Amino acid sequence: MPAREEVLEKTPNEISKELFRKLEAAGVETFLERFAGQQPMCRFGLMGACCQRCLWGPCRIDPLNPKRQRGICGADLDLVVAGNLLRSLAAGCAAHGTHALQVVETILSCTAGEDMPFSLKGEERVRELARRFAVEEGDLHKQARTLAGILLGSIKGGNNGILQVIEHYAPQEQLDRWKELGILPRSAMEEVFEALHLTTLGSCSDWKQLLKQEMRTALAYCYGALFPACLGQEMLFGIPETFSVPVEVNYGVLGKNTVNVLIHGHSPVLAECLVEAAKSLELQGLAYEAGAEKILLAGACCTGNALLSRHGVPPVANILALELVLATGAVDALVLDMQCAIPGLEHVARCFGVEIITTYDGNRFPRDRHIPFSPREARSQAREICLLAMENFKKRRDKDIFIPPGKTRALAGWGVESFFRAFGGVEKLGQYLAEGKIKGLVSIGGCNSPKLPYEYEHVTLAKELIRYGALVFTTGCASYALLNAGLASPEAADLAPGxxxxxxxxxxxxxxxxxxxxxDNSRLVQIYSRVAAAAKKKTSQMPYCHSGPAPGSEKNIGQGLTFLLHGVSVHQGFPGGIPVPVHRPVENRRYHDELKLEMSNVARFFAEGAFKKLGARVYGEPYPNMAAKTIQMHLHRQRLALGWGG
Structure with a gap:
């Protein structure tokens, strides 16, 4: 567990270091102080061996203590670990499913003939999905409404929705495996219900059955949450297209003399109206009258990623960096939709005079300004938010603003189509893989964790993989680390081999x-599947790997299992949600490095059993340089098995 000194030493972004120091000097508490206050952490909790699911406990299962082999109800280590894992996965599925639900319900409102501020900008995606799902040709809105009904069924049940999405997007060999294993899901909601049901007191006493539900719920997470959210947003807002010039990113994009609106959360529905509002001549004129040069939008977390992809809005902060960006004193409004807003933000916001504007009823702060999102009122709500930000700008103009200089550049606008178009087609990418010009495809995703030096794992791992010759994808909070490090810029190609x-x-x-x-990890599922199909290989044969170097949210569990179920092996940094084997010192050992490998049956499944059933496994490695070597060896073995050379 890193101390503050290690975090400051290893954090790759120099601007983050300056802001950490500013907060410390000002005596403002951040996650670093709160993390230090929680040490030492409970080893049972870290192992997933503490059960708090009923009112008889809590119970701590200790495999090394004969008196603590079972909980009060009789649950052993495997049952407790599997049950905790399943509950966390269900929470992550519910979170992404709620995001998807807002998007799909907005489409239904748009296509019901109501007066709405949204139009279907993604006609290309609507028509493509209509052909894919055999929806009758005709009116765009009618087709979109039928498609929204299918997506809604994948979230809530009905219309055979999730099976339709699976059958049109899943690789055939994996679909056959899932049918054989009996893990095809019904819908996201139904599998979350069942996950919670099976983990209540007195329900399921077989850890293998819980793992079966784990896999079923993970498929629901993928096809009943990720796909509906991504496809729905592409129907509403259009398919991303690459920008002709790189986008500037990092904290330095904020301006002392601009009205800075930081847009944060997960569902970019209202955010799209904010982009439109900020461009309006009326509001830009009002900003100028207030003494500002312009209204500047910046992104945080996944809403920020979505706005980068479609509009080139500069991303600034992931979940842990939000406290840092508020410390600049330059944020005039922090606009939150849903998820990824930690309670500690309010304390930092008060210290630096930042107004928190919440728009989703479930994502509130005690002292926020709440503007509940309404699809019909979204345009006027976006205007109201910009006006509030202008008022806050007037109040902070003469205050001490600290924006450390520093920007990096990033090539942006990537979706499935724009990515393959850059290569001139999927076959060309497959050719580069077979020739060894690209050694493999690796995705780095997930959150941040205070249990690791801030962003160090992400950046170190990515650089080592680039030096090896792997092409790296990134999504979610992890992408901010790589964007701010300049690894998504054209100049970063200099790190790569020939x-x-x-x-x-x-x-x-x-x-x-x-x-x-x-x-948008659903885009990665599509890319991995299509490249494998073009190469006439199974996804489990390809030189692919997914990495979550710093697991933080319950949503990260579903992310890792999504790739595992599609035959893509997964690296997980410590501490992760998916249990993996651990090394323990040998009793009465002669040398300090005499270790033995210990694992629960659940950990053994993910390390070994999953490979037999799914063609992929989970690797656990906390140190980024070693993790890079682990992934490189995996890619190397895959290439040798294909006859593509090392």
Whole structure:
């Protein structure tokens, strides 16, 4: 567990370091102080061996203590670990499912003939999905409404919705495996219900059955939450297209003389109206009258990623950096939709005079200004938010503003279509993989964790993979680390060996491709599947790997299992939600490095059993340099098995 000194030493972004120091000097509490106050952490909790699911406990299962082999109800280590894992997965599925639900319900409102501020900007996606799902040709709104009904069914049940999405997007060999294993889901809501049901007191006493529900719920997470959210947003707001010039990113994009609106959360529905409002001549004129040069929008977390992909809105802060960006004193409004807003933000916001504006009823702060999102009123709500930000700008103009200089550049606008178009087609990418110019495809996603030096794991791992010759994708909070480190810029190709560098220069790519929000991992599933199909291989045969270097949210569990179920092996940094084998010192050992490998049956499944059933496994490695070596060896083995050489 890192101390403050280690965090400051290893954090790769120099601007983050300056803001950490400013907060410390001002005596403002952040996650670093709160984390230190929680040490030492409970080892039972870290192992997933503490059960608090009923009122008989809590019970702590200790495999080394004969008196604590079982909980009061009789649950052993495997049952407790599997049950805790399933509940966390269900929470993550519910979170992404709620995001998807807001998007799909907005489409239904737009296509019901109501007077709405939204139009279907993604006609290309609507028509493509209509052909894919055999929806009758005709009126765009009618087609979109039928498609929204299918997506709604995948979230809530009905219309055979989730099976339709699975059958049209899942690789056939994986679909056959899932049918054989009996893990095809019904809908996101139904599998979350069942997950909670099976983990109540007196329900399921077989850890293997819980793991089966784990896999079923993970498929619901993918096809009943990720896909509806991503496809729905592409129907509403359009398919991302790459920008002709790189976008500036990092804290330095904020301006002392601009009205700075930081847009944060997960569902970009209202955020799209904010983009429109900020461009309006009326509001820009009012901002000028207030003494500002312009209204500047900046992004945080997954809403920020979505706005980067479609509009080139500069991303600034992930979940842990929000406290840092507020310390600049330059944020005139922090606009939250849903998720990823930690309670500690309010304390920092009060210290630096930042107004928190919440828009989702479930994501409130005690002293926020709440403007409940309404699809019909979204345009006027966006205008109201911009006006509030202008008023706050007037109040802070003469205050001490601390924006450390520093910007990096990033190539943005990536979706499935724009990515393959950059190569001139999926077959060309497959050719580069077979020739060894690209050694493999690796995705780095997930959250941040205070249990690791801030962003150090992400950046170190990505650089090592680029030096090896792997093309790296990134999504979610992890992408901010790589964007701010300049790894998504054209210049980062200089880190790559000859083959990958040649490909980047030829096709105008950076070695890191930011693909959007956490829900846009569905784009990665499509890319991995299509490249494998073009190469006439199974996804489990391909040189792919997914990495979550710093697991933080329950949503990260579903993310890792999504890739595992599609035959893509997963690296997980410590401490992660998915249990993995651990090394323990040998009793009466002669040398300090005499270790033995210990694991629960659940951990053994993810390390070994999953490979037999799914063709992929979970690797656990907390140190980024070693994690890079682990992933490189995995890619190397995959390439040798394909006859593609090391």
């Amino acid at each position: 083959g990958l560098k040649e490909v980047c220069l030829k096709h105008g790519l950076a070695p890191v491709i930011p693909l959007g929000a956490c829900t």
